[in-house]
Amino acid sequence: MGEHVTLTYGGKTVELPLVVGSEGEKAIDISRLRRDTGLITLDYGYANTGSCYSAITYMDGENGILRYRGIPVEELAEHSTFIETAYLLINGTLPNRTQLNRFSVLLNDNSLVHEDMRSFYEKYPRASHPMGILSSMVNALRSFYPELQSVEEEINITMTRLLSKARTMAAMSYKISRGHKMVYPRSDLTYCANFLNMMFDTPVKPYRLDSELVEALNVFWILHADHEQNCSTSAVRVVGSGRVNLYAAISAGIAALWGPLHGGANQAVIEMLTDIQRSGGSIMPFIKRAKDKNDPFRLMGFGHRVYKAYDPRAKIMKEMCHRVLQNLKRHDPLLDIAMKLEEVALQDAFFVENNLYPNVDFYSGIVLRAMGIPTNMFTVMFAIGRLPGWIAQWKESMDDPNWKLCRPRQIYTGPKKTDYVPLDER
Ligand code: CMC
Numbered sequence: 001m002g003e004h005v006t007l008t009y010g011g012k013t014v015e016l017p018l019v020v021g022s023e024g025e026k027a028i029d030i031s032r033l034r035r036d037t038g039l040i041t042l043d044y045g046y047a048n049t050g051s052c053y054s055a056i057t058y059m060d061g062e063n064g065i066l067r068y069r070g071i072p073v074e075e076l077a078e079h080s081t082f083i084e085t086a087y088l089l090i091n092g093t094l095p096n097r098t099q100l101n102r103f104s105v106l107l108n109d110n111s112l113v114h115e116d117m118r119s120f121y122e123k124y125p126r127a128s129h130p131m132g133i134l135s136s137m138v139n140a141l142r143s144f145y146p147e148l149q150s151v152e153e154e155i156n157i158t159m160t161r162l163l164s165k166a167r168t169m170a171a172m173s174y175k176i177s178r179g180h181k182m183v184y185p186r187s188d189l190t191y192c193a194n195f196l197n198m199m200f201d202t203p204v205k206p207y208r209l210d211s212e213l214v215e216a217l218n219v220f221w222i223l224h225a226d227h228e229q230n231c232s233t234s235a236v237r238v239v240g241s242g243r244v245n246l247y248a249a250i251s252a253g254i255a256a257l258w259g260p261l262h263g264g265a266n267q268a269v270i271e272m273l274t275d276i277q278r279s280g281g282s283i284m285p286f287i288k289r290a291k292d293k294n295d296p297f298r299l300m301g302f303g304h305r306v307y308k309a310y311d312p313r314a315k316i317m318k319e320m321c322h323r324v325l326q327n328l329k330r331h332d333p334l335l336d337i338a339m340k341l342e343e344v345a346l347q348d349a350f351f352v353e354n355n356l357y358p359n360v361d362f363y364s365g366i367v368l369r370a371m372g373i374p375t376n377m378f379t380v381m382f383a384i385g386r387l388p389g390w391i392a393q394w395k396e397s398m399d400d401p402n403w404k405l406c407r408p409r410q411i412y413t414g415p416k417k418t419d420y421v422p423l424d425e426r
Contacts, residue, residue, distance in 0.1 A: 002017060002018065002019075003017075003018040003020075004016060004017055004018060005017075005018055005028050007033075007037070009037050009039065010037070012036075012037065014032075014033075014036045014037055016028045016029060016030060016032075016033065017029040021053075022055075023058055023060070027050045034409075040409045040411075042411055045305070046234075047305065050229075051229055051234065051237070051406075052229070052237070052396075052397065052400070052403070053400070054228060054229070054393070054396060055069070055092070055396070056068070056069065056089060056226060056228070056389070056392050056393060056396060057069075057089075057226045057227065057228040057389070058070070058228075059227070059228055059306055059307075061304070061305075061306035061307045061308050061309065062308055062309060063309060064307060064309035064310050064311065064312045064315075065312065066227070066312050066313065068085065068088060068089055068225065068226055069088050069089065069092060069093070071088070071094075073222070073223065073312060073313065073316075074312065074316065076088075076222050077219045077222050077223060077316050080222060081190070081191075081192075081218050081222075082191060082192060082217075082218050082221040082222055082225070082385070083100070083103065083104060083107065083190075083191050084100060085221075085222045085225050085388065086163060086225065086387070086388035087099070087100065087103050089225055089226050089388045089389055089391075089392040090159065090388055090391055090392045090395065103160075104190075104191075106160050106164075107160060107163060107164045107191060108164070108185070108187045110157075110160050110161045110164040110165065111164040111165065111167070111168050111185035111194070112165075112168065112184070112185065113165050113168050113169055113172065114144040114145075116144070117137065117140065117144065117169075118172070118176075118182070120136075120137065120140065121133070121137075121172060121173060121176040122176065124176075126177065129258075129376060130170070130173050130174070130177070130376055130377050130379075130380045131254060131255075131257070131258040131264075131379050131380060131383070132258070133173050134166070134169060134170060134173065134254055134380055134383060135251045135252075135254040135255045135258070136251070137169050137173075138162070138166060138169070138247055138250050138251045138254060139247055139248055139251035140247075141161065141162070141165065141247045142245050142247045142248065145158070145161060147245065155246075155395065155398075158245075158246050158247070159246070159391050159395070162246065162247065162250060162387060162391065163387055163388065163391070164185075166383070166384055166387055167185075167191070167194070167195050167198075167384055168185055168198065170195075170377070170380045170381075170383075170384055171183070171195060171198035171199045172198075173380075174199055174374070174377060175198075175199075180202060181202075181203060182198075183197065183198045183199075183201045183202075184198070185198060189209075190214070192214050192217040192218050192221070193209050193214045195217065195384075196209060196213065196214065196217065196371065197209065199372075199373070200372060210328075212323075212324065212327045212328070213324070213370070213371050216320055216323075216324050216367055216370075216371065217371065219316065219320055220317075220320075220364065220367060220368070220381065220385065221381075221384065221385035222385075223313040223316060223317060223360060223364075223385070224313075224360070224381075224382050224385030224386050225385055225386065225388050225389050226386070226388065226389025226392065226393070227386075227389065229393075230262070230305075231256050231257075231259070231261075231262045232253040232254070232256040232257040232262060232263065232386065232390070233253065233386075233389060233390060233393050234256075235252045235253050235255070235256035236249045236250060236252060236253035236390045236393060236394050237249075237393055237394065237397050237406065238252075238406040239252040239253075240394045240397055240398070241397065241403065241404065241405050241406040242405060246391070246394060249390075249394055250387070250390055250391070250394075253383075253386070253390045254383050257379060257382060257383055257386065258379060260300070263361075263379045263382040263383065263386070264379050265300050265301055265359070265361040266301075266360075266361040266364050266365050266368070266378040266379060266381075266382055267365070267375055267376065267378045267379055268300040268301075268361075269300045269301040269338075269361050269362055269364075269365050270334065270365040270366075270369070270375050270378070271300075271375070272286070272299075272300045272301075273334040273337050273338055273341075273365075274334065276337050276341070277333060277334065277337060281337060283337070283340055283341050283344050284344070286299065286341070287299070287341075287344055287345060287348060290302075290350075291348075291350045299341070299345060299351075299356070300361070300362075301338075301358055301359055301361045301362030301363075302345060302351070302356045302357065302358060302359065302362065303354070303356040303357075303359065304357075304359045307357065307359065308355035309355070309357065310357045310358070311357060311358065311359040311360055313359075313360040314357070314358045314359055314360050314362055314363060317360060317362075317363040317364050317367065318358070318362075318363045320363075320367055321335060321363045321366045321367050321370075322335075324367055324370045325366075325370055328370055330370060332366055332369060332370065334365075334366055334369070335363075335366050338362065338363060338366065342358055342362070361382075364378070364382075365378055368381055
């Protein structure tokens with residue numbers, strides 16, 4: 001028998017198994033807790049709850065470590081491409097040359113979006129947020145691409161379609177929002193180059209691809225590709241646990257990512273930096289507000305549920321910010337404000353005591369601005385990057401024989417049994 005934790009309650013002693021992960025993290029397996037004691041657990045925000053076993057991504061928040069399938073994210077950012085990293089996350093190992101070529105061809109072959117979907121876009125009010133549009137368009141894909149006969153084919157083709165079409169749909173939504181003609185994907189361009197071309201090529205001004213920006217986009221998407229059981233990934237797993245189709249589960253993930261405490265923070269950071277700029281560039285009033293318990297304002301792009309050290313993705317993103325701007329020979333005043341804000345916050349007792357460091361979203365918006373991506377598309381960029389992770393996590397849950405319908409319990413605090421009062425007696 002393995003290690004156990006002993007719980008004594010109501011004169012009864014129960015042994016709860018201790019499970020250990022491959023990096024030594026330990027958890028108490030409470031799956032028999034209610035049956036053996038009548039108790040459930042209560043854990044707001046699931047901050048102490050492991051919801052599954054997973055072999056995809058390893059995070060060590062105390063030491064700022066992030067690895068996909070065991071490979072440090074720093075190495076992937078330096079040597080890999082987004083497509084190779086997507087393959088790694090979904091399939092578990094790095095592809096050989098043949099597998100990678102086949103995967104790229106498959107992505108190219110599936111990159112077109114059904115022409116009828118264009119009319120959906122045209123009917124959205126001009127001010128619609130692209131995340132709302134993307135979430136509903138991804139859900140609509142099921143109507144255009146009905147279920148395939150074999151489960152294997154359904155899984156493989158649906159995953160590829162999603163990876164490929166979400167990118168096309170994102171660029172399409174941008175073009176339509178500008179009232180411009182859509183640019184189709186090209187088979188001679190890589191995944192990232194294709195996206196930039198679909199966004200920025202116009203009939204009057206052909207887009208000149210800049211290899212530096214293509215590389216920056218590759219790194220941006222690699223850094224966002226997975227982050228274990230975060231809010232949107234948990235949404236994908238929970239919604240998927242009802243055995244809904246993958247499009248619907250991913251659509252739920254996109255909706256979850258939209259929030260400013262999660263993926264929406266990249267847009268919120270730029271808005272905050274712009275507010276600081278507009279108010280004359282003074283940092284202190286914003287730091288003061290962030291520390292005020294009675295003010296809901298938070299320093300966007302700071303803090304993380306798991307990282308209690310510098311987010312390793314933010315480190316890479318910050319370096320990339322400088323490199324991209326330097327190569328483009330551009331100066332972004334928001335970068336100066338961001339660096340000043342970081343410097344002040346990291347010396348402030350409140351931020352030090354609460355272990356609040358810049359997260360991935362703090363510098364990412366400045367890179368996206370340099371590419372020409374509009375602010376309201378930032379979270380869409382995060383969503384495209386996170387697709388491989390969502391897909392890999394969904395697939396892992398579906399392959400797990402113990403995966404159950406996700407259905408937490410609660411501690412009821414409402415009224416005790418009360419009789420119904422007829423309307424005219426109230
Ligand atoms: N500004 C001011 N105070 C903060 C911040 C912040 N950015 N983040 C946390 N705190 C406070 C928090 O209120 C808490 O105070 P108290 O104990 O008095 O209630 C204390 O610091 C400790 O917070 P925590 O327990 O570490 O935070 P959490 O796990 O509840 O929340 C978070 C994590 C990411 C929601 C939060 O840090 C936040 O709201 N940050 C700003 C939004 C943001 O940048 N989100 C992107 C996260 S990274 C991308 C992603 O993966 O989604």
